[in-house]
Amino acid sequence: MPERNDEFGKYGARGIKGHEAVARQLDQLAGFIATPITARRGLVARLHYLTRTERSRRAAREAGLTVTDRTLKAWLEGKRSPSKRNLERIEAAYRAVRRRNVARYLLVRLNRDGRGTRVEFHPVNQSQVERPRQRVVEFRTLNVRHWDRVIEAWVRGDGAALDEAWVDDAVVDLGSQWGQFEYVSNIGFAA
Structure with a gap:
């Protein structure tokens, strides 16, 4: 070569x-979520994806999203907003979990x-x-x-x-x- x-x-x-x-x-x-994470809709969609099941919560923690359940609940309810650093962590965790979830399908x-x-x-x-x-x-x-x-x-x-x-x-x-x-x-x- x-x-x-x-x-x-x-x-x-x-x-x-x-x-x-x-x-x-x-x-x-x-097929990542098209709405940007800076929009409320995009943030909530990603958080729902990452917290829907215990398996996805575990995968999100492995991917670097290590906040408490109380904080996640406050973000989902709109009582608090994540910092810029946490937005980056949420996006990175979402992409890592989504890749892992669709990998088997794509491989087939x-x-x-x-x-x-x-x-x-x-x-x-x-x-x-x-x-x-x-x-x-x-x-x-x-x-x-x-x-x-x-x-x-x-x-x-x-x-x-x-x-x-x-x-x-x-x-x-x-x-x-x-x-x-x-x-x-x-x-x-x-x-």
Whole structure:
């Protein structure tokens, strides 16, 4: 395999790491609450999601939301408002719990009993690169059959593990062109 890009963007190419595009697409598929947490409706929706069952309360505590039940009740009733720091903790806990809850569903949908899912690789934007330095990179599609490590790393929020899993389980199947898709403008797939 070729080495990874050390100086991406040196000549003006624009894009993001492939694993970041995958994480963004998985987040979109997870269906997070659209209303921002700063709105009362968004805050209450997240708190209900995190406190609905004892299992979700335990998961929220594991994800970093360690306030008392009395405080949670006051927030839900609107008697008190969480601080900015607690809003960040609520959002982080909500995203972690939501990822964990939808992971099994996404894994089944993406693996499709070994058939996999068609993934679109959109190449980097080279419009700012001088003509002699531009690479010939085209739109590619690939059927990714193994999503287990990718989903596992995404649930943990581990970028390094997600990058390794994405390259080892998906991008390497592009053959000798895999290095051209370490950075992309977008990666698209559906579940």
